[in-house]
Amino acid sequence: xxxxxxxxxxxxxxxxxxxxxxxxxxxxxxxxxxxxxxxxxxxxxxxxxxxxxxxxxxxxxxxxxxxxxxxxxxxxxxxxxxxxxxxxxxxxxxxxxxxxxxxxxxxxxxxxxxxxxxxxxxxxxxxxxxxxxxxxxxxxxxxxxxxxxxxxxxxxxxxxxxxxxxxxxxxxxxxxxxxxxxxxxxxxxxxxxxxxxxxxxxxxxxxxxxxxxxxxxxxxxxxxxxxxxxxxxxxxxxxxxxxxxxxxxxxxxxxxxxxxxxxxxxxxxxxxxxxxxxxxxxxxxxxxxxxxxxxxxxxxxxxxxxxxxxxxxxxxxxxxxxxxxxxxxxxxxxxxxxxxxxxxxxxxxxx
Amino acid sequence: xxxxxxxxxxxxxxxxxxxxxxxxxxxxxxxxxxxxxxxxxxxxxxxxxxxxxxxxxxxxxxxxxxxxxxxxxxxxxxxxxxxxxxxxxxxxxxxxxxxxxxxxxxxxxxxxxxxxxxxxxxxxxxxxxxxxxxxxxxxxxxxxxxxxxxxxxxxxxxxxxxxxxxxxxxxxxxxxxxxxxxxxxxxxxxxxxxxxxxxxxxxxxxxxxxxxxxxxxxxxxxxxxxxxxxxxxxxxxxxxxxxxxxxxxxxxxxxxxxxxxxxxxxxxxxxxxxxxxxxxxxxxxxxxxxxxxxxxxxxxxxxxxxxxxxxxxxxxxxxxxxxxxxxxxxxxxxxxxxxxxxxxxxxxxxx
DNA sequence: GATTAGCACTCTTGTGGGCTGAGTGCTAAC
DNA sequence: GTTAGCACTCAGCCCACAAGAGTGCTAATC
Numbered sequence: 001x002x003x004x005x006x007x008x009x010x011x012x013x014x015x016x017x018x019x020x021x022x023x024x025x026x027x028x029x030x031x032x033x034x035x036x037x038x039x040x041x042x043x044x045x046x047x048x049x050x051x052x053x054x055x056x057x058x059x060x061x062x063x064x065x066x067x068x069x070x071x072x073x074x075x076x077x078x079x080x081x082x083x084x085x086x087x088x089x090x091x092x093x094x095x096x097x098x099x100x101x102x103x104x105x106x107x108x109x110x111x112x113x114x115x116x117x118x119x120x121x122x123x124x125x126x127x128x129x130x131x132x133x134x135x136x137x138x139x140x141x142x143x144x145x146x147x148x149x150x151x152x153x154x155x156x157x158x159x160x161x162x163x164x165x166x167x168x169x170x171x172x173x174x175x176x177x178x179x180x181x182x183x184x185x186x187x188x189x190x191x192x193x194x195x196x197x198x199x200x201x202x203x204x205x206x207x208x209x210x211x212x213x214x215x216x217x218x219x220x221x222x223x224x225x226x227x228x229x230x231x232x233x234x235x236x237x238x239x240x241x242x243x244x245x246x247x248x249x250x251x252x253x254x255x256x257x258x259x260x261x262x263x264x265x266x267x268x269x270x271x272x273x274x275x276x277x278x279x280x281x282x283x284x285x286x287x288x289x290x291x292x293x294x295x296x297x298x299x300x301x302x303x304x305x306x307x308x309x310x311x312x313x314x315x316x317x318x319x320x321x322x323x324x325x326x327x328x329x330x331x332x333x334x335x336x337x338x339x340x341x342x343x344x345x346x347x348x349x350x351x
Numbered sequence: 352x353x354x355x356x357x358x359x360x361x362x363x364x365x366x367x368x369x370x371x372x373x374x375x376x377x378x379x380x381x382x383x384x385x386x387x388x389x390x391x392x393x394x395x396x397x398x399x400x401x402x403x404x405x406x407x408x409x410x411x412x413x414x415x416x417x418x419x420x421x422x423x424x425x426x427x428x429x430x431x432x433x434x435x436x437x438x439x440x441x442x443x444x445x446x447x448x449x450x451x452x453x454x455x456x457x458x459x460x461x462x463x464x465x466x467x468x469x470x471x472x473x474x475x476x477x478x479x480x481x482x483x484x485x486x487x488x489x490x491x492x493x494x495x496x497x498x499x500x501x502x503x504x505x506x507x508x509x510x511x512x513x514x515x516x517x518x519x520x521x522x523x524x525x526x527x528x529x530x531x532x533x534x535x536x537x538x539x540x541x542x543x544x545x546x547x548x549x550x551x552x553x554x555x556x557x558x559x560x561x562x563x564x565x566x567x568x569x570x571x572x573x574x575x576x577x578x579x580x581x582x583x584x585x586x587x588x589x590x591x592x593x594x595x596x597x598x599x600x601x602x603x604x605x606x607x608x609x610x611x612x613x614x615x616x617x618x619x620x621x622x623x624x625x626x627x628x629x630x631x632x633x634x635x636x637x638x639x640x641x642x643x644x645x646x647x648x649x650x651x652x653x654x655x656x657x658x659x660x661x662x663x664x665x666x667x668x669x670x671x672x673x674x675x676x677x678x679x680x681x682x683x684x685x686x687x688x689x690x691x692x693x694x695x696x697x698x699x700x701x702x
Numbered sequence: 703g704a705t706t707a708g709c710a711c712t713c714t715t716g717t718g719g720g721c722t723g724a725g726t727g728c729t730a731a732c
Numbered sequence: 733g734t735t736a737g738c739a740c741t742c743a744g745c746c747c748a749c750a751a752g753a754g755t756g757c758t759a760a761t762c
Contacts, residue, residue, distance in 0.1 A: 029725050044735050047726070065725050065742040105501070105517035139503075144491040146511040150456070152490075154505050154513060160497040162505060164513035166456035168696070240592075244607045252603060256595045345519070380754050395706050398755070416713040416754050 003077040006056075012039060013049050014058055015082040018070045022323055025247045027067030072286035072320065075298070079283055079324050086329030092121055093333070100337045105345065106160055107131050111304070112236065114314060118334050119239030122327045124318040127301075129272055131311040132233040133159065136226075137193045141185045141219065148172035155222050157194065163226045167218045181215055184208060194227040233312060235268035248296065248319040261293045272313040275301040281332060286320045298322050302335045306346045314338070354428040357407075363390065364400050365409055366433040369421045373674055376598045378418030423637035423671065426649070430634055430675050437680030443472055444684070451688045456696065457511055458482050462655070463587065465665060469685050470590030473678045475669040478652075480623055482662040483584040484510065487577075488544045492536045492570065499523035506573050508545070514577045518569045532566055535559060545578040584663060586619035599647065599670040612644045623664040626652040632683060637671045649673050653686045657697045665689070 003011065017028045020036065030050055034043035050068055053059045058077065059068040070078065088096070099117050104110045108130055115128035137158040144152045149172060155163045188205055189197065202220065206213050240259060249255045261267055270291055275282045281302040287295050300322075301315035314335065316327060354362065364384070371379045371387065381401055385394035401419055404410045409428065410419040421429065439447070450468050455461045459481055466479035488509040495503045500523055506514045539556055540548065553571065557564050591610060600606045612618055621642055626633045632653040638646050651673075652666035665686065667678060 027725090031725075042735050043725095044737090045733085048734085051727075061726090063742065064727095065740085067725065103519070105519055106515075139497060140495040142493055142495075142505070144493075144507045146490060146507070146509065150511055152507045152511050152513055154493070154507070154515075156495045156497070156503045156505070158497065160501055160503050160517035162503055162513070162515040164457075164505075164515070166511040168454070168456055241607070241610050244603055244610070250603050252595055252601050252606075255603075256592070259592050259595070378754090382754075393706050394754095395708090396704085399705085402756075412755090414713060415756095416711085418754065 003058075003081050006053075006058075009039070009041075010049050010053060011082060013046060014053055014070075014074060015078060017050075017059065017068055018074060018078045018082070021070055022321055025321060027062055027069050029067035032067070070321075072288060075285045075320060075324070076288070079285065079328070083325045083328075086325040088329055088333045092330055095121065096334050096337055100341050106162075107306075107342075107346070108161060110341075111312060111314070114304075114334075114338055115236060115238050118314065118316060118331065119242065121330050121334065122316050122318075123242055123245070124316045124322070124327065125237060125239045125242055127235050127237055127268055127272060127299075127313075127315040127317060129235045129269070129312040129314070130229070130233045131304075131306075133230055133306075133311055134195075135193060136161075136230050137191055138189045138197075138223065140190060141182065143178045143182045143185075143215070145173070145175045145178050148174075151178055153218050153222055155219075155226060157226060161226070163222050163229075165218055165222050167215075169214065173212070173215075177212065181209065181212065185219060189223075194223055194230060197223055197227075233269075234265055235272060235313075237262055237268060243318075246319050248321065258293070258297075267291075267293075271299060271317070272301055272315055274299070275303055275313045275315065276310075278303070281328070281335070283324075283328070296320055298324075300327060300331050302331065304335065304342060305339055306342050354409075354432050357404075357409075360390070360392075361400050361404060362433060364397060365404055365421075365425060366429060368401075368410065368419055369425060369429045369433070372421055373672055376672055378413055378420050380418035383418070421672075423639060426636045426671060426675070427639070430636065430679070434676045437676040439680055439684045443681055446472065447685050447688055451692050457513075458657075458693075458697070459512060461692075462663060462665070465655075465685075465689055466587060466589050469665065469667060469682065470593065472681050472685065473667050473669075474593055474596070475667045475673070475678065476588060476590040476593055478586050478588055478619055478623060478650075478664075478666040478668060480586045480620070480663040480665070481580065481584045482655075482657075484581055484657075484662055485546075486544060487512075487581050488542055489540045489548075489574065491541060492533065494529045494533045494536075494566070496524070496526045496529050499525075502529055504569050504573055506570075506577060508577060512577070514573050514580075516569055516573050518566075520565065524563070524566075528563065532560065532563060536570060540574075545574055545581060548574055548578075584620075585616055586623060586664075588613055588619060594669075597670050599672065609644070609648075618642075618644075622650060622668070623652055623666055625650070626654055626664045626666065627661075629654070632679070632686070634675075634679070647671055649675075651678060651682050653682065655686065655693060656690055657693050 013033070016033055016039070020028045020033065030047040031043040034041065034046050039046065050059065054061060054068065057071055058074040060071045061068055095117065099113065104113055111128050111131060115126045119126035138155065139158045140156040142154040144154065146152055146166070150166060150168050151173060153165045153167055188201060192201070202216070205216055209216060240262070243249045243255060243258070249258070271294065274284050274289065281300065283298065283300050285298045289299060296319060297317060298320045299315055299317055301313050303310035304312050304314055316331060318327070367384060367390070368379045371384065381394040381398040385392065385397050390397065401410060405412060405419065408422055409425040411422045412419055446468065450464065455464055462479050462482060466477045470477035489506065490509045491507040493505040495505065497503055497517070501517060501519050502524060504516045504518055539552060543552070553567070556567055560567060591613070594600045594606060594609070600609070622645065625635050625640065632651065634649065634651050635645070636649045640650060647670060648668060649671050650666055650668055652664050654661035655663050655665055667682060669678070
């Protein structure tokens with residue numbers, strides 16, 4: 001039974017129930033609905049319609065003498081066909097624009113900020129996957145002396161991402177020597193892909209460095225870390241405190257369980273898995289999500305892209321009773337802007 | 352009335368009550384106490400003693416027919432005189448040692464990690480103030496080209512801290528030129544204190560740069576940011592989810608109120624204010640803390656030092672009903688180790 | 703004089719009954 | 733097809749009541 005096989009009136013009733021439930025988190029009764037939504041029919045009629053909607057699986061009843069609550073299927077129909085488009089408010093649009101114009105150029109930072117903002121705008125926690133890009137190369141390595149026993153190792157990638165580490169040595173390293181090593185490292189490694197730094201090169205470098213071979217260790221370490229970060233993206237959770245506002249998390253045990261589940265990076269990645277290899281915005285509602293732990297939650301997620309390549313995911317997490325029109329509207333507006341910005345920043349037309 | 356004016360037995364009873372309350376979060380009655388704690392006296396005797404302890408303000412009663420609960424003053428006496436020293440477990444000691452040997456050399460990262468670990472060990476949220484140091488100078492500035500329209504700006508301080516920013520330009524910047532600018536910047540700025548970058552120098556630099564003056568803007572920006580970070584430390588909150596385990600935060604409204612209060616960096620700084628200018632470990636219990644919002648919480652805090660100069664604060668936050676022996680023991684062990692490490696890392700004997 | 707047994711009294715907490723009101727489901731009339 | 737009407741259901745609330753833990757006091761005991 002598809003949603004468009006239902007009568008217009010049934011659809012309107014279904015939408016009205018969902019909206020009321022989203023608003024109040026209380027099961028919706030026929031009488032209240034007859035009064036509130038101007039459908040022009042009596043509660044008895046609505047009751048009959050509701051009975052059918054229940055039979056067909058669009059609605060559920062927490063117990064016999066209670067009002068109705070949307071089923072996952074009901075929400076799905078609402079999201080896909082019934083809901084009205086939401087237009088972002090001026091204030092929301094302003095904040096989004098301000099963010100997009102802030103011109104944070106480094107991709108990772110930009111995405112981190114994006115996660116914060118979308119969580120603030122929507123009022124729900126956000127998940128952001130750090131960008132995963134292949135073919136990232138070493139652009140530049142720099143060893144900056146801090147004092148005779150310390151130097152800072154700075155690695156700049158072809159992406160403009162910087163990794164750095166403060167290193168200590170047992171023996172003093174003359175400044176001059178550090179510069180020489182810097183030059184040597186750059187001659188050998190600049191332009192090489194992070195994941196392609198080969199055993200041969202390392203062996204060669206080791207030989208060239210002679211007694212200062214130990215400098216190599218932190219360098220390899222940081223290259224390895226940078227490569228790992230590119231290959232194994234982290235998923236960052238933000239704004240989780242906002243869940244406390246949701247009545248479905250009034251139970252502290254449930255809240256804790258949910259947060260504990262989200263502690264693990266692997267779990268967070270799995271939360272976002274439905275978005276991977278999927279164009280546009282993906283919404284999973286309740287049981288639709290493969291993860292058992294999300295059976296009462298909905299996830300709105302979308303890839304962010306550079307050129308045509310999706311490089312990461314950004315998402316909002318909330319109870320199934322989410323304010324879909326508002327949040328989806330905000331999310332769409334926001335991710336469109338974000339993708340446009342990324343396009344502009346990372347794929348300039350003249351390249 | 353000082354604690355040592357009380358009879359030995361009263362003190363033992365007080366300690367037993369506090370320990371039981373810390374353990375169970377339930378008011379302690381005379382009967383239960385007589386059975387559990389092997390004091391060798393009847394509940395009636397304990398009752399009489401408890402009545403006196405209440406009169407003298409060491410205990411409180413939530414309502415007439417309930418057991419006793421320690422007052423702030425009671426906890427204070429417990430912490431200062433009554434409690435038994437706790438010896439960190441092998442596992443705790445191992446984890447602490449592993450952390451201290453991990454040799455994260457950069458101060459800010461080290462402190463951030465320290466906050467995470469102490470929160471994990473103690474089971475309470477932690478607050479860590481980022482190090483505040485004066486006299487930090489620019490060690491090195493580097494502009495690394497990423498593509499013709501982008502370069503990475505890297506600032507290394509005399510502390511070994513790295514700040515970086517990816518910058519975009521409207522006009523292409525030849526690599527050669529970037530190197531020249533880098534050299535110029537270093538000639539003029541290396542060694543200068545962050546807060547002392549003067550208007551004169553800037554004006555001079557501007558003139559020297561001519562049409563490439565625009566490069567100066569992000570440089571000044573990042574110097575400013577780095578200087579601000581040194582002067583205005585941030586206080587980082589971690590492990591706040593662990594509060595959910597505490598029965599005093601079973602009420603979601605209270606939890607939310609508390610977290611909201613801790614959102615603000617200024618508020619977080621004020622939480623740590625009692626530790627400033629105070630040697631060793633500072634404990635504030637309940638109303639002792641100047642902040643009204645902490646009337647039901649205790650804070651364990653201590654400065655971390657470099658040489659003799661305290662440069663920041665690390666703290667644990669919990670309900671007044673905290674496991675003081677355990678947490679104080681862990682905290683002491685941990686901060687001692689941390690300070691030793693900082694001493695070793697940042698004040699080598701041969702300097 | 704300190705300790706303890708005993709007891710009346712207090713107050714929270716848990717439980718069950720009854721009531722209320724929102725809500726359903728059905729029937730019969732419109 | 734719609735609606736009015738009505739019986740029925742059930743969660744939530746209020747209340748009363750009992751249980752239990754605890755105090756505080758008194759009088760007996762060591």
